[in-house]
Amino acid sequence: MKRALLRLRHRFAALVRAREGVALIEFAYSLPIMITLGFGGLELINYTTAHLRVNQLAISLADNASRAKQEVVGGNPRFRELDANESIRAAYLQAGDLDLEANGRVILSSLEVNGDGGQWIHWQRCGGSKTYPSKYGPEGTGSAGTGFPGMGRGTRQVQAEENFAIMYAEVFYDYQPVVFGDLLxxxxxxxxxAMYVRDDRDLSGIFNPDPQAPVNRC
Structure with missing residues (x-):
């Protein structure tokens, strides 16, 4: 009996002195934290990249719409429904795996000067399955008077000049997490x-000559 107790005591003493599994145990404790931090970093990178890509989409949409035109003999170039549709479609293609058409909303507005010298959203075209409205009002906002200040906020507010138009693009995108899913x-x-129209465009409206293109109103 004494020998058994002595042997048991030696085994417990050896167990107390043992250090072989300390590193493994510490690693097991820290592994969940390391995995969470790693995946969190991946999610942050993806979120930041999505911001950059959506910003580029807005710039490209405004730029493409400012350049698009149909040449007219003896008159100013015209902007067509087809041009609006193609500008929005180009944004979808550029978005790639963001799937902007399913996960977002694009709004293209023509900011012009009304008959009273005020700012005016002459027309507006939209795309995407989401239903976000423009943050500056629908088509026709500011059609009379001078109460509408223009589009943009703070130091980024823009105003059109008489006989010229500004293509103002708004892009909404519902961020799609890559790791945490519904946890976020x-x-x-x-x-x-915003981009100024590159030439003396006919600003009487959007034209839709035959064959007519779909009209994507907001």
């Missing part, structure tokens, strides 16, 4: 861009 709250990325 819904986040909508919103970016804007």
């Amino acid at each position: 709250p819904e986040a909508t990325i919103y970016k804007t861009a």
